[in-house]
Amino acid sequence: MIKKKYSWSKVIGQNWEAMLRSTSTYKPRLYHCIVRWEAPQEGMMKFNTDGASRGNPGSSAYGFCLRNNHGDLIYAVAENIGITTNMEAELRAILEGIKYCVAKKVEKLIVESDSLLIVKIIKEVWKVPWELADYFDDLKREMTKIEVTIQHIYREGNKLADYLANLAINASEMKTFRSFEQLPSMGRKIMNMEKSQIPALRVRTRKIFQ
Structure with missing residues (x-):
């Protein structure tokens, strides 16, 4: 025991x-x-994603936010997707975000997710679960249309996307935000902290790999 x-x-x-x-x-x-969100280089955009699930499977939602090299918000989404698993919610966040970027003709994109499992599967380090194979096929197809770099970030550096995903858990309809001013007050607070490069401290009893 x-x-x-x-x-x-x-x-x-x-x-x-x-x-x-x-x-x-x-x-x-x-x-x-020390973990912090970092703005992309000039000429690139960054979009952070997160999925949330209460129960796994349970009521699930995803959120993503697209920002430019100044850290300014371009577009953000928070959507409830019903009963599903946290892996599907994480994957849906990335897929829907890349679809949006393709439609808006974003040329160079950095994708950050705090799901190391999903990141390694997309990079083909780990195998795709059979139940998510169709989603991954769609994602791979979309990723051929745009220059994408996908990378893992700790949750402490992914707070805005995490907030958006949890915001949508109890929402009855998709929420979209096209400017900083449209975000709820907590979202604006998180974004200001990330844009100002205020760091978060990650503490664990096991060694942290970066």
């Missing part, structure tokens, strides 16, 4: 007194790194 609850703990001894002494005095080593 102790090993399950405190997987980081190196418990020494088999009797209760030894285990109690070990867990009460042990302090896990903490790892940390």
Whole structure:
């Protein structure tokens, strides 16, 4: 039970007194790194995506936001997609965002997602789950129409997209935002922090890879 609850703990001894002494005095080593959203280079745009699911499968939504090299908002979406899994929600966010960029003739695009699983599948490091094969086929087709760089970002640097996805969980219709002023107050606050390069601290009990 102790090993399950405190997987980081190196418990020494088999009797209760030894285990109690070990867990009460042990302090896990903490790892940390600075995470921040960064604007793309001139001539490029960046769009951050996120999917949210309550239940997995459960009520799900996605959000994405497109910004230019000044960090200004070009377009953002928050949409409820009904009952599905978090993987499908994450994938839908990327697919719908790239479709929008293709339609608007964006030439160079950086896509950031905090789902390492989805990023590795798109990069063909990991296999595509059979239930999502059709979505990936659509995504690969859209990615041939535009110069796309896809990369992983920690959740702390993906806060605006995360906020949009959660905003849509209880929404009955798709929400779109075409300017900073149209965002709700919390969205504007997050965007100001990201645009100002205010960092977030990521702390874990396991080593953080960047």
